[in-house]
Amino acid sequence: MLQLTDVSVSYGPIQAVRNVSATVEQGEIVALLGPNGAGKTSLVSSIVGIIPVSSGSVGFDGEDITRTPVESIVRKGLTLTPEGRRVFAGLSVAENLRLGASTQSDRAAVEETLETYLEMFPILRERYHxxxxxxxxxxxxxxxxxxxxxSRPRMLMLDEPSLGLAPRVVERIFEHIVELKQSGLTMLVVEQNATEALAFADRAYVLASGKLVFEGAASELASSDRLMEAYLGTGVD
Ligand SMILES: Nc1ncnc2c1ncn2[C@@H]1O[C@H](COP(=O)(O)OP(=O)(O)O)[C@@H](O)[C@H]1O
Ligand SMILES: [Mg+2]
Structure with missing residues (x-):
């Protein structure tokens, strides 16, 4: 579904992502792991066109989206929830949710989608206004x-959804991720919480200093203290 070929991202002289090739298949949850500063946010931001890919290509559903504007990428069905849970602070829950549907023209479909997610996140219905x-x-x-x-994505990328949240809350967020997978959504999840992310992911990639240092089954990484220690500095806990 998503195909990255030799993707690099630079900020002037700083190369944040170096020749990353990776795939996400339909229906999978793929974890993107790695220490702070590894290039995870740069990579997912470049995939959706928030920052430019400096070389390489991004394919989505077989189509080249490397230099496609972010709005068009959202329309094609690929959406990123950025790091730092940026909500529009001054707006209500209802207004925030409706802004997410700004690429959707079918009003009946918007209402239906809204109902689906108010059902999934009852707290948002409670706090609606x-x-x-x-x-x-x-x-x-x-x-x-x-x-x-x-925006009715077919693939969702989440950049550190658990950042700064209490363990009990993190667990709830991760349960929602599993629920979304069961509903057929394809996901790429950036996480610092490697052990937990590997418990729900099918496959994993580990980035370090902009380069991929591991790719394989999530279970392979999770079950190897040696790999966990080498790539994530979190062996036996
Ligand atoms: N806007 C920016 N300008 C310059 N350097 C940046 C910018 N954003 C990130 N970087 C650098 O790129 C590297 C990767 O950062 P980032 O993608 O945020 O990593 P991660 O999400 O894995 O923590 C870091 O060295 C960071 O300092
Ligand atoms: Mg980041």
Whole structure:
């Protein structure tokens, strides 16, 4: 579904991502792991066209989207929930969710999608008319994810959905990720919480200093203390 071929991303002289080739197949959850500064955010941001790919190519459903504007990529069915759960602070939950559907012209379909995700995230129905700032961190993350889902993606990329959240809340977010997979959504999940992410992912990639250092089954990485220690600095816990 997603095919990266030799993707590099640079900020002036700094090369943040170096020749990354990777795939995500339909129906999979793929974990993208690696330490702080490894290039994970740069990579997912370049895939959706928020920052430019400096060389290499990005294919989605067999189509080259390397230099496609972000809005068009969203229309094609690929959406990113960025790092830092950026919700529109001054707007209500309802307004945030409807903004996520700005690429959708079929109003009946928008209402139907809204109902689907208010069902999945009941807390958002409860807080529907509150401004986003009154939500807890976990609720804001759910809002950010639900807002992305309002564009009816076939593939969703989540950049550190658990960042800064209490373990109990992280567990809830991860349960939603599994629920979304069961509904047929394809996902690429960037995580610092490697052990937990590997528990729900099918496959994993590990980035270090912009380069891929591991690719394989999530279970292979999770079950090897040697690999976990070598790539993620988290052996036996
Ligand atoms: N806007 C930017 N300008 C310059 N350098 C950046 C910018 N964003 C990220 N970087 C650098 O690119 C590298 C990768 O960062 P990032 O993609 O955010 O990594 P990660 O998400 O894995 O923590 C880091 O060295 C970071 O300092
Ligand atoms: Mg990041």
């Amino acid at each position: 509150q401004t986003a700032t009154t939500l807890s961190g976990g609720e804001q993350q759910m809002l950010a994810i639900a807002r992305s889902l309002m």
